[in-house]
Amino acid sequence: MEYERIKELLVPSSKVVITTHRSPDGDAIGSSLGLYHFLILNGIEASVIIPDPDPEFLRWMAGHEHITVFELDQEKAKSLISEANVIFSLDYNRLDRIAEMGAWVEKASAKKILIDHHIDPATYFDFSLSDTSASSTAQLVFQFADNLGWNSLLNKEIAECLYSGIMTDTGSFKFSSTSAYTHRVVADLMDAGLVPDHVHNSIFDNNSYDRLQLLGYALSNKFEFDADLGISIIGVSLSEKNRFKYQKGDTEGLVNYGLSVKGSKMAVFLSEELNFTKFSFRSKGQVDVNKIARAYFNGGGHKNAAGGRLDISLKDAINYLKDVIQNKISL
Amino acid sequence: MEYERIKELLVPSSKVVITTHRSPDGDAIGSSLGLYHFLILNGIEASVIIPDPDPEFLRWMAGHEHITVFELDQEKAKSLISEANVIFSLDYNRLDRIAEMGAWVEKASAKKILIDHHIDPATYFDFSLSDTSASSTAQLVFQFADNLGWNSLLNKEIAECLYSGIMTDTGSFKFSSTSAYTHRVVADLMDAGLVPDHVHNSIFDNNSYDRLQLLGYALSNKFEFDADLGISIIGVSLSEKNRFKYQKGDTEGLVNYGLSVKGSKMAVFLSEELNFTKFSFRSKGQVDVNKIARAYFNGGGHKNAAGGRLDISLKDAINYLKDVIQNKISL
Structure with a gap:
């Protein structure tokens, strides 16, 4: 990725939209909100738009109240997309993964930036951080921010969002995509104030009796x-x-x-x-x-x-x- | 801990016995075998003795075949204990946690070294690495070896043993005892060849259909x-x-x-x-x-x-x- 050119795009006058996939999971929401906070802390006007609602057990994350749900608020979502200078595609790499939203993202004039770990990414993106060996998109957001020199901005809220993505997408550090780097990222997130058992309790100890x-x-x-x-x-x-x-x-x-x-x-x-x-x-x-x-x-x-x-x-x-x-x- | 004096005790002419608690769990076996391998690689004659058999899902660990079970092979266990120069107490800190073995350990002439994270350690040990904030005894064994300058000896077998202890005792990095240091230790274990999903599969993906x-x-x-x-x-x-x-x-x-x-x-x-x-x-x-x-x-x-x-x-x-x-x- 050409971080110098991306830096020029991500300035306080930018309008940035972060999108993620349909049926958003822990990595989709965690990586999107993690990036959202980094952008906000850089003084950038940022929005997260998701195609359809996420499950309740993810809604405790900081910044979640600012998420726009495309299918519930189409007018707002469309106007944010059409006015954006930069659109991020997080945790998906083909527009059919974001349902009807895909058509609007496709015709938007914004520069498109992909951050994702799924195989066979589409080629329509202007910048692409695609790493299929990465444990999670949240880990790639950490790496992206690190490459932009944003790591000093890491705080507890960002750490909780990114940890949620890493932890859920690795099955609590079980899956083979978990690397030594994954654990080092989590150590840095803990240094920034993350309390893992709070996140685990929020995500997992939220079962209904019916469930x-x-x-x-x-x-x-x-x-x-x-x-x-x-x-x-x-x-x-x-x-x-x-x-x-x-x-x-x-x-x-x-x-x-x-x-x-x-x-x-x-x-x-x-x-x-x-x-x-x-x-x-x-x-x-x-x-x-x-x-x-x-x-x-x-x-x-x-x-x-x-x-x-x-x-x-x-x-x-x-x-x-x-x-x-x-x-x-x-x- | 006085590592210089311990170094003098742990030399190729030493006979070392590692003991751990009754109903041994992942941390008991993982920390004991991890330390065992470190000692063997230093040319030291080492043995692991456990009071009673461990569950089957821990028996895949390297070196497990050399473990002596006190209640199954009392003569061998008693002679190892009485001939030892050094006895380690791992993952327990009161002799009543090792059943009848306790009496034999107590009267042995060996120097006693404690490595443990449970509260209220007994005071009869000659050297004591007791840290109740540590995630696991396996993490403390890593730290102990590090302090003795043994980290270059870390290999895949040791890494798998120590990871088994850390991972099971933290509930897969969930419990509040998990620290940034815990994750950094795991990263180092992965650099030494650990493949976490193999360990997870061996320990957890062992369910019977009936279970x-x-x-x-x-x-x-x-x-x-x-x-x-x-x-x-x-x-x-x-x-x-x-x-x-x-x-x-x-x-x-x-x-x-x-x-x-x-x-x-x-x-x-x-x-x-x-x-x-x-x-x-x-x-x-x-x-x-x-x-x-x-x-x-x-x-x-x-x-x-x-x-x-x-x-x-x-x-x-x-x-x-x-x-x-x-x-x-x-x-």
């Missing part, structure tokens, strides 16, 4: 494990989700239970929506779920974590999945 | 949450455990699900055994479960994590617990 009931039900009634193939499948239907008063985010992490069974090489979680079924894939070692999600499930992601979607019911989706497992792929 | 079925069953059928009082209760009977082919450790961590409900101040997990019921208490903030466990449940522990036991059935235990909650304590 835990849904977890229990899914594990005891909807969980299949094929020990020969090393494949776990958990699927919940729309009516089951309704029964447990499903809120967005309630099934987050469920796929990891599947992967935690001894001998599990790949875990799939299926969640039925109104007219389609969403797939979450997780794998270990050499099993490449990105390839599988791309080839058969209209999706993609990382080698060991990917998603997909098919416009069929849960029942049909499980049958299709089993057909793919039996006949199309080998782990 | 997850028991978890699901307990959450969906045995979980009560009193939103007014902020109290979660989960109890499983002996026959329920048998139904899911219960193995030691299978209900480990279940109490934390109770505490993860928004608004939960205290969580209790009850596990019925043959003629008694075991209690695990967890709490947040100012709720002191150590006091409660001591006063009503024949137990104790820490302020936010304690245990207890009553010689009654699960059903009676739940009734008694509810009576205590309603009439004896206020949160």
Whole structure:
């Protein structure tokens, strides 16, 4: 990245919009708000726009009250996008990941800056900090700020936002994308005032009773494990989700239970929506779920974590999945 | 600690025994084997002795095959202890924590070195590295080795052992004992070849399908949450455990699900055994479960994590617990 040229773009007279992907997760919100605070502290007029609402357990982050949700406040979002000098794309790298917002970002006259760690970035960006080996976009925001000489601005609020992104996207420093640099970044965030257990409590100890009931039900009634193939499948239907008063985010992490069974090489979680079924894939070692999600499930992601979607019911989706497992792929 | 005098004790002609506590956990085994490798690399004749067997999910650590289990091989253990020049006490600080082994360690002529992070250390040690603010004994072993100038010896095997201790004792870097130094130590361990996800997989992704079925069953059928009082209760009977082919450790961590409900101040997990019921208490903030466990449940522990036991059935235990909650304590 050409940091000198970016420095010229990020000055107090700039209007900057930060965008992130649909169904925003901890890294999407954490990296966006982390960058937002860095910009504000530089005297820059900055806004964060997300396509649709984020789950409640992320809404404690400092600055969250200033986020604009595109689908709830389109006029404001469109005017911010069209007036921006600089638009950041954080934690996504193709415009189809931000739904209808994509068309508005595409036609905006602003310079486009990508900060992301997903594979195969689109090439339409003016500047691109794409590192598929990075643990998280939040880690890349730290690095970006460091390269711009902003590290002296690091404070507790930024540290909490970036930690949220790093910690959730690494599964609490578990995933193979966690590097020595990741831990050194977190040490610096702690020096800036981060108290990790507050963040953990805010994000994880926020369960509704219904959510835990849904977890229990899914594990005891909807969980299949094929020990020969090393494949776990958990699927919940729309009516089951309704029964447990499903809120967005309630099934987050469920796929990891599947992967935690001894001998599990790949875990799939299926969640039925109104007219389609969403797939979450997780794998270990050499099993490449990105390839599988791309080839058969209209999706993609990382080698060991990917998603997909098919416009069929849960029942049909499980049958299709089993057909793919039996006949199309080998782990 | 007087590292110069310790250096004189730790020379190739020394015979060193490393001991750790009963029911050894990840930090006990990880710190002991980490130190063991450092000693061996210095040409020192070293042995690790544990009072009773450790759980299977820790036995993959390098050097584990050289561990002597006191209760399985008393003659060998006693002769190692009596011939030692130096005995290390790792991850415990009172001899009653090592059961019958304590008497033998006490009468041994060896110099005694403590490396530990528990409160109220006994004073009988010749050298004592006691730091109650440290995340783990494994972190203190890293620091001890660093102070002896051994850091150039750090290798992948040592790094995996020490990481196992740090990671398990911090709840994956969640607990408030996690410091910036903790993360910097882990970064150094990664530079030495540690691959964290291998360790996580070895320790955690070892669930049996039955264990997850028991978890699901307990959450969906045995979980009560009193939103007014902020109290979660989960109890499983002996026959329920048998139904899911219960193995030691299978209900480990279940109490934390109770505490993860928004608004939960205290969580209790009850596990019925043959003629008694075991209690695990967890709490947040100012709720002191150590006091409660001591006063009503024949137990104790820490302020936010304690245990207890009553010689009654699960059903009676739940009734008694509810009576205590309603009439004896206020949160």
